[in-house]
Amino acid sequence: MQLVSTIIIIGGVAILAFLGFNSGGDDDSEESGISKVCNFTSDPTLPEVKEYPKKLSLLDDEMQVWPLQLACKPESFGYSIEEGNSIFEDVDFPSCKKLYPGKHAAKIDLVQNVFIMNCSGKYVLGPNEESFGKQEFTTPLTKYIKPVPLSNEEYAISTCSSDSEGFFEIVDYVNRVKPKSLTRAKKTLQYEPINIAMVVLDSVSRRSFYRKLNKTVSYLNNLDENVFDFKIHNVMGEYSAESFMPTFFGDLAFSRLDDDEMEGDKFYEKSIWKFMHERGFVTYMASDCCGNDLSAFIGSSPKVDHKIGSFYCAGEKYYNFHNNAKKQRCIGQKNAHKYMLDYLLDFSENYKEVSRFSYVHLNTAHEGSGTVIKTLDDDLVDFLTKLMNRKEKTVLFLMGDHGMRYGSWFTKMDGSHEHRLPLLIMYQSKEMERTQPDSPIFLRHNMNRLTSKFDLHTTLVDLAGKSFFPKNSFNQSKCSTSHRYETYNLFQEAIPDNRTCTDVGIPLFWCACMPFEENPDLIDTEESYSLVDEIILKLNEYTISPINTERTICQKLFRDKILSVSSQSSGIEHYHKFKFNTSQSEKAMFEALVLISDTKIRKRLRDGFGSNAYYFDDKQYMKIMYIKRLDAYAGVCKDLSDMKGIDPMFCICQDIDKIKENEPVIVQELYDKHKVIVSNLTCEQACSELKLDCDEFAVDLYRHCRDVDKGVCQECEETKGLSFPEYFEGKCKLSDYNTFSCTEERDMEALCFCKKI
Template identity: 25%
Template sequence: MMGFQRRKKSSKVFMLYVLTAAIFLACLMPFILLEERDIAHIELALNEFLTTPNQTCTLDSKVLQGYSADEIALYFTRKDPLTNCLDRFGKYQSSFSRLSASDSVLEVSTSHSTQENFHYAFVNTPSYGEKLRFSQHVQWQAVQMRNKTTNIDVIPEAEIVLVKSAKWKQLYLRVAFRKEVAKQQQQRRKEWLHKQHAELDNRTLPRPPLLLNDSNPSIIHIDLDSTSRAHFRRMLPQTVALLDAIAGTTNANNNDENEVEAYYNLFDFELHNVIGDNTVPNMLPFLHGWPKEKTSMTPLFDAMHEAGFVSAYVQDDCHSSLAPKHSNIAHHTPNQAWCIAQKEWGYWDLSEDTRCIGDRPSNAHAFEYIQRFLDTYKDNARYVFAHLGDGHEVSGTVIRSVDLSLHTFLQETLKKQRKHSNTIILISSDHGMRYGGWRRSASGFLEHKLPPLFIIMPRQMQTNAPAIYAALRHNTKLLNTKLDLHMTLKHLLRWPLQPLETKQQAVGVSLLMPLSYDRTCSSAGIPEEFCSCSPWHERSINTTQDAVGNPTPHRLANLFIEAINDMVPRQKFSYCGAVQLHQILHFSSQEIQPNVFEQWNSALQQPLQRNLRMGFSTTTLSTHGGNTNNVTEWQAVMNLRAFGAEDLVVGIEQGFQTKRGMFNTEIYTMRSIERPSDWPKECRDRAFADGLDPKYCVCA
């Protein structure tokens, strides 16, 4: 009898072990389907809140929490530039126009005149596979209003509707439903899901479900130009309140926020680091993979297309450096609207006032278009990438105009999609502020390297893939880049399978997998001059002899000025005056380790390097040789390395031809020269017309 009880007890213990092992295996399954190198990080991810090892890359809490009111007041005390667009462009409006609820009819009304002349135009946008054609001329049609209301049928293919009279004008964006695109992508989506299921079925272990298992998920990515994480929190209070409510760090302010909070989780990545100075070196790696010329990475829009998504690319800039490269791989690209706005309203993406198109801010048109796109293709998988430039200006205050539009869009979209549990929203920026006094401050220089990255995901997905949520929480505190975000979106398409290009990618790692605590800027593919966790040490601007061999500040400034003057053939373009040193503003140094892309030969002994950063101002020589009162400010970075080291250095920005030379026993390489001072419009336009980089043309 005793033996039977012992066997019974042993059997219960055995069953308990089996049950425990089964539960553990179920939690572990998503990781088992991934690379073996990732399995070592599982414990780090799942026990994040129990133990936190020392991180290689850390920041002072001041960086993460923002800055004091006194420090901010030095730079953001200008008069609020927010302009009521209705007052600015609509105060003489005697008539108004609007699209019908179905977007198929243009309604033009007047309250006091039965006869009024107005013009209208419909503009088509490219289809998938066509290049974006910026329309320089709009074909107008004239109409005389004989009644108080005149209705005009909209051409079904048109996505831009423009109407104006002598005293008023309006622009509307609509989404022309392309039935053949919807049908084709629905079929492609079915084939994609079938292929992923078949690949999972071939595995011997039980498999978890695909994360995006249904036919019509939405991935929406809003990218705000030139906005750091700290500045986002300073200037967008309504949006931040909503995001904090979703994250659970604050209480919801209203019932709408309560409804959204209950269905979604938010991940706020505190160390999302830039990999270049401006938009191009940060966003092209995100859209294409990095570096494009060294890999066969599939562009992101093509990956979405293959997975059966209907796509839209929205950028509020007529002369974008990104749109021509990506407009031919999205199904909808309404960017011509901003070319028309430039001609009709004087729209300019460096304006220090709210950018108005008609009686509404430019960003309101963009968000309305995105919402219409989501509604129009509600039966399809949808991907939207929108790059909005309200932060692209000197004062740092115009970004406030996005707050209401973004808050309203998030609230309405999340509320509408909350029961479907298939909508993922990303909010990011390419980099922090690059213009004005804030960039020239020590805090602003660091903020430039840390743009925001927020990812909003349905809570229901946590039930389907708890490992993803553990990894995302873990990674919010660790160094990450746009390269990682590129792989993350591709991973979302295939989870729990790895992205197809995992082994091709040298540095990008999906954020759905836990990152290592010992990740550095070098291993993440971040050039050291843009590394947020490499400290800069302020040095005296009056140094005459440097114990460690650095060039004196005056010698360094004159090397940069020589490079600036060499960038423009001034004998041919004499209106661009030569510059000479006026004043040194600051001087600092940074010791660095070689970048990961420089370690192409593991046999080399890579020496320690230094970056030197300085700010200086110049005056401009007139065409007659005299000195003018035109003072221009500059920011520049130089790299110093020991003589004999391999000099594999890549220029940071387009248009700047990296200049090298010798200083004492070291090789110097000019990494970047920036001109944060205002560029007078007439001088800039003239330089553009002559094929010059206007940055280096300071009109005398």
């Protein structure tokens, strides 16, 4: 992706437009125009924090954030439980060991520094020095005869099978202590060792974490120590680079490196690992991707002490491993991601005399089905159990780089906010909490405020530099992150309630709490009419079959009234939020957000409703960001839409009698799911006794006597107007505008409409 040079101004601060990377801007050149004077100070005053439930819960975001008076308060935190479960199938996966059983063994013996197998198979060893980036794994297979002397290799892949194309079932990956790294860390360590681990789950939003990793959530809920769940951790852009670059370097200008620029460590002098090397840390970085996701931005050989990179290129060769595959990814008898987690545990133990920093990037959930994430659950519980059983000062960041970019991420607000609000859970051990006893108060406050990756950089700098900075003064760590945006140490500073995306450099396009101003002057204008007509045209494309519109269940929609217009502009980007209704329904109300851009919208961001040239005064480009319904649309129309594969949010159904003529098969299927009974109980109770649900909306199906089973009504009368579906001594009375309640008490028999669960 090319870097767009356009600069936009928000609140007097220059940031890059959404069409390219939000790549920050602090650099050492005089031409940058950025002041090197940093006047940020810190207020260590403890915030007032009400008691929150200690149990983690998916819907805590709405319950805890919406009542607060915040400048940044997302309208949505992602898919509802029901919607998420309907979009992303729940799939269970077997263990890799069950899929690929094997009795033989092979291992790297670090004491003898040899590789040993208990069979006469074949093997391949890893390189002496690891690097990141797309690379062809060319090390040849060797037949095993006797123990193999080693140099610095850390992994071996082997098989006892004689089949040259067979599965390599045995993998051993070890962490070798590097004496030079250990010596350096001991010399610079000035306080008790600390273990800082960042475990990044690529493409995992906060809500997808709760939907799919039930065992991990349960484990965290059973911990004695506090676990802090950040609800408004906003992305700084679309891609992983806009997550790890500000985390590693703070507010640094960056762009994608060309292939011939990827060698070495491009930003070592400004890196978090250099900062930590100077303060008694050894460092470890890993990514389960044989690609340039990391190397295209930081270089192929960052000067961390330990890396895992080429192993996954070997995985491509010998296991058909691909990090975007919509299937379980086994390497040997373990899930591919587990090698990085196990290595982190060995690394933590082997260097326990000094401080440690780990960054592990897991791509397990980076795929389009939303199911493979489940393979993480058992492995995460195993990893967390072992890490948290270590009796030492430990800080864990369990986080996403961004949420999912699949499904309805650019047609619905819920989908787009799944991307904008990735996971961030922070944990500190009891040993760590004793060194900063007020930290739980700050963390409980901050977990319900807007945070960004810049805050993580500031927090890391302060955690690593505690013995170097004056007590209760964080201006050095804040200024090391950015001279433009004020950032916060999440453990020891309170984020203000009035913080906005602009304050922290988050582009408006990616902000989950974009501010809007009501603009009544735009309601009755030709431009607004034109834009709303474009929105309705898109709705009709989604709901009406272009081949035979008479066989659809949805009506063709036409604009009735524009109810309100809210706007926000930033340079080349102009956002308009419309609320409107259509002439096909008095009750239905829609909301849509539209972007009008002065420049062409890049291809990736045309997902969803697409983008097209838009002509009003001048040529611009239009993108519908999302469309949603503001009214309740449950009922028969929703059921029929679901059965036809139409999004019920976009559909206003035709008259039920017309649908019966055009779609008799699906209407009959809906009748088959219902049962009309007679009872003097509440219908909720009566249906429950039959192990059915009461369906208040089913009266729309039963507007004629012919719709009711003859065994229910001996006689039936049809009326017009509003009435309850009556029953008396075998006689039924139905109306085409029935009212019906599942919970209404009655002292005589009446009709109930039940539905199969």
